[in-house]
Structure formats: structure tokens, C-alpha cells
Amino acid sequence: MHTWLNYIVEANIGLLLFLLLYKALLSKETQFSYRRFYLLGGLLLSLLFPWLTIGAPVDMVPTLSETLPDHWLPATLEQPQNTAVHSTFNFWEFAFWIYGSVALLLFIRFVYQIIMLIRESEKAKTSLPVIEVDNSSFIAFSFFKLVFISKAFNLNEADKQRILQHEQVHIRKWHSVDMVLIELVRILFWFNPLLSYYKKEMSMVHEFEADEVASGNEHQDQYCSLLARSAIESSGYALANHFNNSLTLKRITMIRTLKQKVKQWKTGIVFLFVSILFLGIACQDQIAAEMNGLSQTTTVAGDFPDHLLPVVEQIKKENPGIKLMYVEAESINEEKIRSLNPNKILHTSHTRNMDDKGNIISERVELIIKTDDSISQLGDMTKSDDDVFLVVEANASPIGGMTALYEAINRELKFPEQAVKMGIEGKVFIEIIIEPDGSTSNHRPLKGIGAGCDEEAVRAIKAANVKWNPGKQRGVAVRQKFVIPITFTLSGDASTGTVIPKEKKMIISSDVSYQNGKAIVNGTVTTEDGKPIPGMNIVVSGKTYGTVSKADGTFSLMLEEKSGELAFSFIGFESQKVRIN
Template sequence: MEMLIYLAKANLYLILFYCCYWLFFRQHTFFQWNRIYLLGSIGASFLLPLIVFYTPVEVAEQSTEMMQQVAANAVTPAAPEEQVSWSQILFWVYVSGCMFMLAKLLRSFQKLFVLVKNGERIQLEAYTLIFLDYKQAKKTNSGSFSFFKWLVVNQADYENNPDTILRHEHVHIRQWHSLDILLIEILKVLFWANPVVWFYKRSLQTLHEYLADMEAANRDTYAHFLVSYALNVPGQVLTNHFSNASLLKNRIKMIYKNRTSKWLLSKYLLILPITVTAVFLTAAREYIPQPRTASPAILTDHAMIKGRISDKNGKPIPGAIVIVKNKTQGAATDKDGNFELENVAAGASLVVSHIQFKSKEVAVTKGKSTYAIVIEPDDTVLKGPTITATPNKPEPAAPKAAAPNGKPANKTFTVAEQKPEFPGGQAAMIEYLKSNTKYPAPALKANVEGTVIVRFTVDKEGGLQNVLIVKGVGFGLDGESVRLVKGMPKWKPGIQNGEPLEMTQTIEIKFDLAAAKGDKRQGFQLPKTTGFTNAFQVAKVEVEDLFSSSLAYFEPKTFKPSVDPPKAQYRYQADSSSYRFMNYQSSNHPAFAMSLQTTGKYKYQKQQLKKDN
């Protein structure tokens, strides 16, 4: 019964905390704070029911009325019959539901492990890439998703949208979103009857998508991509999958939503008085017995008396009355004939009586606390009919969401007395761009160069926000520009009337292909091989572009598939006319993959893998 009460209180706390989230916080753009709140409220729902308030109370003396002997009809209390209570029925229904949900969870794990086992693995520093070909993806009805350190991508996504999808899923991996989902799945096993647990899971999954969407380089391009990708994409129950059509509308709304004022962070303090009030209303109360005060002289002569009442054959006698002579203090024996009396004075007498036995008086000896008392049948009691008495057991016993009322958002200026400035000035910013620019491999391959115009806001503290591409070039140059701006140190904010203010800045970042090809940091020489007709320089991609391709062709002659260093690995493809040759290196060196075709020209395809740090 105590366990059922605990579970009921935990469910009530889950409902209370989620209602607070729904009313006060869900429309905010504090995605990380909302995630912390939901996870913290789950832990609090388990801990708060354990709070107990202790209240001291004075113990009253027990009083027992003596039963009188009845000559004609005798009443004998009988042991209660074993009956199944409602609490037992509820307990087994709850356990059955838990077993069903646990089996369902284990089944989901089994499907996931089979999917990962059958896929082709590429071990990277930050995660393991699992590649599913068309046949595997169709058989398992699986889209691209992530689960802890596994990033599963199907062949269709790999060929059409690798950069966006893998960057998105890598955010889930880096921020441990799968741990949240696993926690909720375990919670569903324990609290399967509480529908609010499903709401918790949906809200956390929504927050995960918001957090990953924030990493997009260009929100307009990304929003169009979400719409085009959202149809007919399946998902796994345990995983963070890229597209969820049911969340699409909210995700796009949040991409374009203005960021919530930081003043509204104070709304999270509302949960404190609500929680304290709930604790006082639901906390258990335990009463600590406090004996009545008495003089030390009396207390030293009083003790607790225990005993057992039986007949001459040693059979226990339930329902016998034991009282202290000339007192109202007494007790009745249980089904085993046992009784207890507290605070009995030495020298007092115990009177034992039962309607079918002779009364007996026993003196209390100082220092003796246990008594075995034998009473004899009373032959004067008439042998009339016996009435069996079975004691009856009693049966076991929102305001509407308020709109944010914080202060108006700070006005952003474009003109001021003193404009924002990069630390060290214009020359320092140019040096920063030169030192940190990594020319994207797609641009190198396509011989693309140009100027990207980036607009952003410098807030009052010098932080850079709302980074936006005004004029882009494509081929990874836009994403590289956003990365460079987001990685800048804090600027000196603009000044108006002696006060810092938010200002919009626009800068141009020029990408020079000739300079990039002459920079040794941008690539590496292909390791020595045998059987090649020529060698070429390969672009090194470390951050933004997760996958890029560079092609070179060789004349049809014997190709010796060996690379030194390091040791090579072979993977046999389903098509018997082609083989894939892969070489994986440590995080300090780029990795590459080659595919061989037995007819026509030999095609060497390099696919650069991300170094993630």
C-alpha cells in the first residue's frame, strides 16, 4: 500500500510540473533551460514524495472494557478470512502493465541493435557512422537518425543531403539527447498509466529538434529543406531521427521566432512557491509518541509487559482480556495469544479473563517483563450455540497560459556615435579570418571563389547574435563564413550617449581560390601508392563539410590496392563488378575511400571524413 501511495504522489508531481511547463515556459526560446527544467522536474517528482514531517504527540493510556461472561450464548472472535483486497488487485494490474512496457522497450532495443549490426560501419572520433544501403533501408523502413554514439544514414540521404542531415544529427550526439529519450522510455515502464509521461517525451523531442535547428547556417535555406524532406520519413522509438512531420510546423515557427527576452528567465522562479505548496499539501506526516511526564521515581518502577495466554495444552487463546487490576489500562490477545502492556508498575496485578475460561490474577514482579500465563476452562459456561464474529474490513480508501509580459526587446541600431569594433581593430579581424579560414572542399573541387556578405548583431556585451548570410556563394563558402563569424571573440559594443547598445554590422569575407590552393594547411599529399598513373592533392576538410568528393581517373591497368601507411581495409559490395577500398586514419590526418570498377576506367573517389573536436 505504501508503494502505491508513493507512486500516486510521484504521478501527481509529474502532472504538476508539466502543467507549469505548458503554461509558462513552452513558448520561450530558452531551449536549453526548458530541457533542464523537464529533466529536473522528473528527478524532483521521485524525491519530493519521500519528504516526511514529524509531529510529536502525547500517548494516551489504553482503556479496555471487560467482557462479561454470558451463560446462555457465547461469542468467540474468529480469525479473519483471507480475502483479496482492491489494493492487491491494483498492484498486480500495475505490475502487469510494467512488464508489458518493459518487453516493448526491450523489443525496440533488439530492432535497433540488428539495424546497427547489419549496417556498414565507419569509426570516427566523435561517433560511429552506420551506412544503410537501399535494400537495408527499405527492409527496415528506416530513415537517418542518431542514438548515443551511432549515427545511422541511409543511402538516399547520403547521396542527396549528407551535409545538412549529418550536421543536424551530430548536434543530437554531442548534446546527449538520446540519454533524455532513454530516461523517458524507462519512465514509461514505471508510469505507463500516466499520460503526462508521453507529453514529457514529445516535449523533450521537440526541444531536441529546436536545439539542433539552431545550428543551421541559413534559416531560410534550412526551412525550405525541412519542408521538402519531411514527407514519408520513418522514425525509431528510441532514436533522434532527422525529420518528424508532426513537429515540422513548430520547428519552422521556432526558426523564425524572435529570441525571448532574458528578463523572462525570472519566470522559472515561479516553480519554487508552487513546489513548496505542493510539498506541504502532499507530504506524509508521522507522529512521534511522547510519553506523559512523570517523576523519575515512578518511571524507574514501570516497565513494558509482554506475555502469551494459552490453555493447559499450550494452545494459544485469542481474544483474552488482560487488564491491570484497579486500572483502566488493558489489552486483548492476538490470534497467537500474545499481548503487550506499557508502563505497568512493579507490584501491580494482571487480571486475565475470557468468556470460556476462568479468570486468573498474576502479580507483576519487578525486573520481569515476559509472562507465560495458562488459564483453565470454565465449566460453568453453558454449551449453547457458538456465534462466529468476523470483523468487517473497511474498503481501502488551471489558469490559461499567460503571454510573455517581459520588457520590450532592445532596439537594434545601425548608426551610433561609436560603432562596434573587432578586438584590435580591422587589421586584427583580417588576421583572424586569414588564420582560421578553411576552404571548403566542394568549392575547391568546383573551382569556386567569391565574396560572402554576412550580417549580424553585436549586443551590449559584445556578443554576436542573429548571424545571417545577406549574399552567398554556395559550395560550402556560406557555411564557412557563418562559422568564422560565430567563432569570433566578443567585439567592443557600439556606444550612444555614453551607453552601450545593440547594433547591426555587415562584413564581407572574400575567398581566394589561388591563395587557398597555395596554402599547405588546406590539404595534404596523397600517400604513396602503387599502380596509380598520377597523384594529386586532396583538400582537407575538418569542420563544416562533413562529406565532399574529388574524382580522378586512371587508365585501365593492373591496380594494386595498397596504401602505405596505414594498413588497408577491404569491404565487398553487393554488386560483384565493383569493390570498395577504404582507409581510415587517426584524427590527426584526413581519411579517404576509393571505389574500383572492373570495367572501363578505374575511378578513384575520395570522400573526406570530418575531424570533429
């Protein structure tokens, strides 16, 4: 799913869940500031959480793993383009522009409302924050520091003072900020009707807060009488805090209700809910990665360009277990495409690269096909002008198999120190050509991650000097182009073809004492040049307890018995074991 659509869905799910919890636990609470804080916090957290992600757990030993795909694929990297014209209709791009256009129109209307309020205040020609207007659709409302009172209603001085006290509470508590924020979110998620209810609840809480302060214990009867007389449905200024609204009866009831704090168990549920929601949204990338790892097809998402991933996912959804191959070929004769079995071609995309004058520099056709015996047709079709094949009947393969290739490259690979220090990880794509005699040539990075990783990947492949069984087309050895992905990551397993950077030695000194039949070990861990190593992991072998060294490299650990073995491990250092007798 596209990132923007993901965000919209996740944010609105968050808003829905926050609102459901509010309705179940807090909607009848009389601690109005708590309710306001919850509504405002729920709004902001729903907008924020989808941007946060928690990746999969990362081992702390930097390693470099070199991964080769189950099926060799031709080069798939996008080249710089001046103009690209695809034959397929991009529904998601069209939907994005429609969605954005509606949001833009609503935003323009929002700005217009603010401008109208400003003009209304300018018409009054007064420096006072209280502005009297001729509008009869409301009695009074506030917007930030401005208070508007209608001349159309006969209000005595006492009533005016109570109204002003009420509106001053709105101003002091910055209620207008809440309303503006909600309006902006309503514009962003204009399709969500729940936000109208969200706004209604927030507005009601604002009125409860203002009523609580403005009424006072000694003036409750007079204030409730004023509310009853001013119960006129207001409209016209959606951004304002109105003195009168349709919930007058609720406001009067709340004024006379004994105020109580929110119970602690409800607060506990709120915090638990927020934590679960955060983990559920932020950990989605890790969960998705684990689920993708269970795929039974030979297709790897990374082997397809980003713009084709929605197509690939749709094909896989409609055809479970299907094996797909992505083919990119330049300057393909359309007759050759038509000569293929149309049932084998699941998707085509035609791209033209043009210069500034509109002249066609090159053309490219992208295909998504089923992998089967018809590959020989593709081999002929994708032959390039320099006799380098992208796809052939019999793919080239390293002599000795994949294991030999792993071992040869791993012997040469060295984790770049700059990448380790900067925490750089990712995938480097190295393009090579397998010559008819089994040698390799034209090593070059197509896509890299920098920090010395690109150059190191090229150097290691060259230095490995692995001989290949050449690819064959109709029984003849030919040149074949491949892209080898080398993944730089902060975790790895040497049994699957990884290289661990050269590790330093640690110096361990320790003293043992005994108390109540148990050994107490006190010691220090340092580098070879005597510098302390803080955070050293120290575990009792075969047990589930241990400790870590302090900032000065010292440690203290009590064993459950008189003897045992301590295992020391830390990033970039050789692991050691010390026997305690």
C-alpha cells in the first residue's frame, strides 16, 4: 500500500479507537481539563504514531552478509530519465490528486472564514478586545483574544459581564487553538464523519470549562437563567467558541453537578491503550517483514522496481504460489513481444527516455512474466546491441556452486570502518558481465549506500576472482549480465555467508572471594592499551543471569556456586571465557 494511503488509514484508525475509549470511559466525567487533554492528545497522537516505526531486533555485532537470490535476475535498477511514459494507468496517483484537490478547496474555505473574522473585527474600529456587531445569529463568541457580542439582543450589564467572564475563560485557556487544530485535521481527513463528532465533543468540553469558572457558586442560578434565555441555535462561525449552543440543558446540568476527579484505574487504562496502539502501529514494519519472510514464492520484493510493487502484489494475491520474474530490456522489437505466449506475460510497461529537445534517446520495456520453459524466447528478445544477454536459456553459474562463491567473496570482504562508525546498512547492487570463458568483467555499482560500501563490494567481487560456467543461448556460450546484491547489515550469521570485521582483544583481570558457599567475582575489563570498556556483557555460562561492566570497566558478580565460567562479549571485541574455581 502506498505510504500516504497507509498514513491516512492508520491515523483514522487511531482517531476511531481514541474516540471509542473516550465514549466508554470519559464522556461523562466532570474533570473537564482531563477530558480536553485526552481529546487533544488523542488527536495529536493519531497524527504522530503512523510516522514512528520500530524495526526488527538488531544484533549488536556488526557483520556484512552477502545475499544471492534463488533465481538470477537481470538488471532492474532505474536509470536517470528526462521523460517517462508508461502504458498503464496509475490509479493511486490519480486518487492522490483527487484527494488532495478536495483538501485544498476545504483549506481555502477555512482561510476565507478566518479572513472574514478579521474583517469583522476591523469594521468595529476599536482597539478594545470586545467588539459589538449587528449579527443576530449569535449572542457572543470568542476567537483567540477577540470577543464578539451581538447588538441584536437586549442584554443588561450584569448579563454582559457574565458573558465576558465566560469568553475570557475561552481566551485564557486557548480554546481557539484546539478548534483550529481540529478544523485542520478535518480538512486533512475530510472523508471521516467521526471528526465532526470529535469537534462537537471538544466544543462541549470548552463550554463546560468556561461555565465552571464563569458561573461561580454564588451566581449559579443567575447564570443558568442566562443560559436558558440565550438558548438559540448558533451558526455561521464554525471556528468560534459560542456562548450559546444546542446543548444548553447539558451545560446547566453540569453546572449543578458535583465535580470529581477521574479515577486512577481509568487513567491506567488510557495509558495502557496508548502503549498498545503505539506498539501496534509502530511495529507494523517488523511484522510485515516477518510475514514476507514466510512467502512460498521465489519472488523477492526488492527485485522489482518500486513502481511495479503494487502490480506484483496484486498478481500474487490473485495467483497464490505463482513464480514471477522481472525482465527489463532495451530497444525490444514489438513483434518479438507479440510472438510470446500472452498468457505468460502478466504485465508490460514501455518507457521512453528523451532529451531536452524531445528526441528519443532509448526505449525500455519492462515485463513481469511467469518463469517457465519459454525463457528461450526472452533470451532472443532481450539481446542487446553489444551481444550481452540479459536472459538466456541456461543461466551462468559459479563453479563449485553458491557455497564456493560465498566463501570466496567472504574471504575478501572487509567491513568498511566508516560504515561501522556511521551505522550504515543497506543493499549494494553490483553489475557484472559473465564472459564466455567464465571470467567476469565490467564490475560497477548500479545502486549503493556510500560510506565505502560500494567500492568494497566491487573490490571483493573482483578479488574473489570466481570462475563461472558461462550462460548459454541455443547451446552457445554467450556474455550475460547479472546484478549481484550485497547486503550490508548490522546482524549476520557466518554459516550463511557473512564476514565479521576484525575484532579487538580485551584484557580481563579479576579477584575471587567466597561467602556462604558462593563465589563473588570482582574485576575489570580494558582494551589492550588499558582503556576501560563500559557495558561489557558478562554472563555465567549455562545460566540465565549475569551483569555488565560499569563506566570505569569494573564489574561485580555473585555466582550461585563456588565455581563456574564467565563469558565476556562486546561489540568489536573477541569473546572470551574465564574459568572460576
